[in-house]
Amino acid sequence: MIIWQHIATKLQENKAVYILTVIENLGSSPGRKGFKMMVAQDGFIFGSIGGGVMEFSLVEEAKQLLLDKKTSIFIKKQVHRGNIENGSGMICSGEQTVAFHYLDKNDLSQIKDIIHCINNGKKGTLSFTQNSFSFSNKLVENQFNYQIYTLENWFFEEQIGFKETLYIVGGGHVGVAVSELLAKLGFYIVVIDNRENLNTLENNNFAHKKLVINYHEINNYIDEGSSSYIAIMTNKYTDDKLVLSKLLRKKHHFIGVLGSKAKLKTMWEVLIAEGFTLEELSKVNAPIGLPIKSETTQEIAVSIAAQIIKYKNSKN
Template structure:
């Protein structure tokens, strides 16, 4: 969601209204893509995706009309029968897409900026969308954020029992949650921790790996000891760029948790070994190192002699990336991020 939040802030800063499209469910079921979001601009440009196919095309077409009128709408889509095969999204049932008009007011700028900060800084909290009206006629849509400390920032037009129910749903939610009201509904979405990807090395493979990882929803940090390589011009998609004095304390000062990724792509095996030794002392859930099996085995042997265990070595993905016959830096980057996506899907979802 970081891409959506950042794009929303940029549009609001430019005084541009947009539609925030979100998949919800009125039946109370939770389809696979519930909570998926995208932004649609007045020019018809889409940022993000709600799954593609006819659903997304229909939502984008309607969104442009709504922006011109300053209105919101709830669009139902029948995802059964022939449409399922076409859209490949949800196996049967009914999907509803909320097309929420967001005007460039100071209050909305504050709300979406706070949401962006919460996603970037990972303090916890929830984005709450309050919808008033019926499926046929959406009267009003309000957005606010509830911080981990219980503070409400933005427009929260609920009080009494409804307000209490909405806030309890937000506080107890580990994923997107839909709550029916007498006069509408509430969608609460917790700000999930975005896995950090720490790239060490800023060469050609790292440059493309950073770009692909950012597109795939990772929060990318790039570190190198060469300022002419580690810079914003080369890594425009990175969230953080660090120019090191050397690699001896490359991970010092970084908060690396079990959901984070360390990707070692330095320019030589000595630097790789230096960074890998530090990486193995972190809780990183994924550690990958580029290089041939011969180079990898030499590094492993040296680390074992220094006191690391076989269990430590078993944590490392090397040669890094899925085996897809990649040769160019661009192809290698795709193979690396593909392996990261697979690891994220198989490992971290189990942690909740």
């Protein structure tokens, strides 16, 4: 998201930009499909396509293109096997192909459309070819769709927008800390509470959406699916149990509950008495978070964020 905001700022200042995008990667390449980097006419740089000498070389090339006022669209293959043809200078054994796209003030409306899409929690498709750079509201089936026939004949499509949504049920201090970390990691953050005028919820500037609801209706506010993550951390045991009971038989990629082992043991006993099975409860991450002996609010948030990232990356 931030890279698009930086690009928009430079284009509004009438400064041209090259955006470098990894459109293919093989093996141990440091850059992965979708990695992006911008190089602006005034020397401003943001993002990464893998780092190292390879990235430095391509950035210098983009700088020279801007200096020469060249408005090129092309791709370059980088082979990370030392001093060979198309070699990047790196020795990590992978390969990656990077697309160069020149953008100027005429592309500003497309960049604004991307930002509007992301800000509103929606998705669209960014399309590159050797002749074009475009964004539309159509959706591709997979996150990436591409084909490289030759260096002069290729296309790349990428689904733009938040790919995962984290629902934090409980707008207290831990919820704020988790919101901050996972928002920075690219999640769309929805914080839900049942308390009106809750200071920590009102002042949570990291959440994209904040809701005050009746927890009995929680399942009406949380989407099912493989991109749905849930962290339950309300201010009392009865609400934790209520929310979990409403969501336990729904389909989500991740669900976890904050609390002590003693509290959760009691909760499990009550839920089993209410008809839930051990198999159903085994899908719940409780206590939520990786066991790193976290003590402070921030440490708890780190343990939760790490566990959620582990689950997210297990899909890939």
